Amino acid sequence: MSAPTPPTAELHLHVEGTIEAELLVRLADRDGLPLPSRDTDVLRERYEHFADLQSFLDVYYANLAVLRTEEDFHDLATGYLDRARAAGVRRAEVFVDPQTHVDRGVPLEAVIRGLSSAFSAAEETHGVSAAMILCFLRDLGPEAAEEILRAALPFREHFIGVGLDSAEVGYPPSLFTRVYAMAASEGLHRVAHAGEEGGPEYVREALDLLRVERVDHGIRAMEDPELVARLREERIPLTVCPLSNVALRAVDALPDHPLRRMLDEGLVATVNSDDPAYFGGYVDENYRAVARDLGLDRARLAQLARNSVDATFAPEEDKRRWRAEIADWAG
Ligand code: HPA
Ligand code: ZN
Numbered sequence: 178m179s180a181p182t183p184p185t186a187e188l189h190l191h192v193e194g195t196i197e198a199e200l201l202v203r204l205a206d207r208d209g210l211p212l213p214s215r216d217t218d219v220l221r222e223r224y225e226h227f228a229d230l231q232s233f234l235d236v237y238y239a240n241l242a243v244l245r246t247e248e249d250f251h252d253l254a255t256g257y258l259d260r261a262r263a264a265g266v267r268r269a270e271v272f273v274d275p276q277t278h279v280d281r282g283v284p285l286e287a288v289i290r291g292l293s294s295a296f297s298a299a300e301e302t303h304g305v306s307a308a309m310i311l312c313f314l315r316d317l318g319p320e321a322a323e324e325i326l327r328a329a330l331p332f333r334e335h336f337i338g339v340g341l342d343s344a345e346v347g348y349p350p351s352l353f354t355r356v357y358a359m360a361a362s363e364g365l366h367r368v369a370h371a372g373e374e375g376g377p378e379y380v381r382e383a384l385d386l387l388r389v390e391r392v393d394h395g396i397r398a399m400e401d402p403e404l405v406a407r408l409r410e411e412r413i414p415l416t417v418c419p420l421s422n423v424a425l426r427a428v429d430a431l432p433d434h435p436l437r438r439m440l441d442e443g444l445v446a447t448v449n450s451d452d453p454a455y456f457g458g459y460v461d462e463n464y465r466a467v468a469r470d471l472g473l474d475r476a477r478l479a480q481l482a483r484n485s486v487d488a489t490f491a492p493e494e495d496k497r498r499w500r501a502e503i504a505d506w507a508g
Contacts, residue, residue, distance in 0.1 A: 182464035183482035184502040186268040186489045189393050189416035194452025195257040204243040224455045230425050250291025258299040264461035267499045268306040268489050276314045276325050293335040312340035315348035322356040338366030345375045350382035357387040366490050377401035399435045414445040414488030419467050420458045421451035431470035447485040479507035
């Protein structure tokens with residue numbers, strides 16, 4: 178009996194969004210830090226009700242106070258990768274927001290080394306392949322983004338690319354043209370959140386000015402038929418996060434989610450969990466939710482999984498192996 182959800186890659190996952198309430202308490206106890214409550218049920222309550230992206234970000238950034246040491250970052254990533262393995266994840270390209278940690282006084286080296294050692298251990302013990310993408314916080318502006326990229330370059334071997342996240346509207350991709358050109362000149366991959374709360378023009382700017390290879394979220398591209406045609410023709414992957422979109426009210430309810438239309442349009446859409454501790458599920462739970470509420474059958478789920486593998490920055494030989502596993506799963 179094969180798993181109900183396919184082997185997959187996960188390409189839109191913020192490691193900071195995987196702090197479950199239990200880990201929050203464990204890290205706060207270990208580092209002797211205060212929390213609004215030590216009761217995991219009370220903490221979880223705060224995780225569940227968001228009006229929009231900003232109201233989520235307020236809780237998400239506050240909870241990061243418990244991440245202080247290299248060991249904390251290692252344990253955070255290990256917890257995610259254990260859960261991801263159970264979800265069928267073969268490859269994870271994991272976002273981290275270094276600016277928020279450095280601005281709290283955590284050394285950049287602790288962040289990067291803590292995550293990187295967890296990634297290596299997961300690969301050795303479980304065969305899960307993981308790679309790091311450093312995200313710029315768009316609301317801190319382009320100079321701060323350039324500063325963190327320069328600070329991270331001594332650790333260049335530990336990350337494969339750059340991304341752009343945090344509050345979207347009012348911080349268009351165009352602001353970050355120069356830092357993305359710097360990243361490209363270092364041979365780094367480029368992705369960006371666009372079209373989650375911002376409109377189709379954010380997606381166009383990410384493509385034209387930042388030269389991104391994937392668009393994170395991108396659901397509002399569906400409002401613009403010319404853009405949809407371009408995304409299809411250029412085979413630009415979109416890292417869609419269905420449960421996140423409902424939790425942050427980008428979409429009213431899962432049955433209204435555009436994912437099915439995206440597949441019907443021939444887009445390289447993928448399924449991901451974004452911030453699974455906050456949005457009600459890991460990637461397998463996202464697959465199950467879209468299967469149920471959008472009526473996606475096994476063939477459609479396998480298509481989503483194949484798209485995710487096509488969209489990774491992993492070596493071709495790994496992709497071939499994962500595609501074969503998906504074909505087996507599809508039967
Ligand atoms: N959108 C933008 N920024 C983020 C998100 C998101 O869904 N999660 C963590 N940072
Ligand atoms: Zn995200």
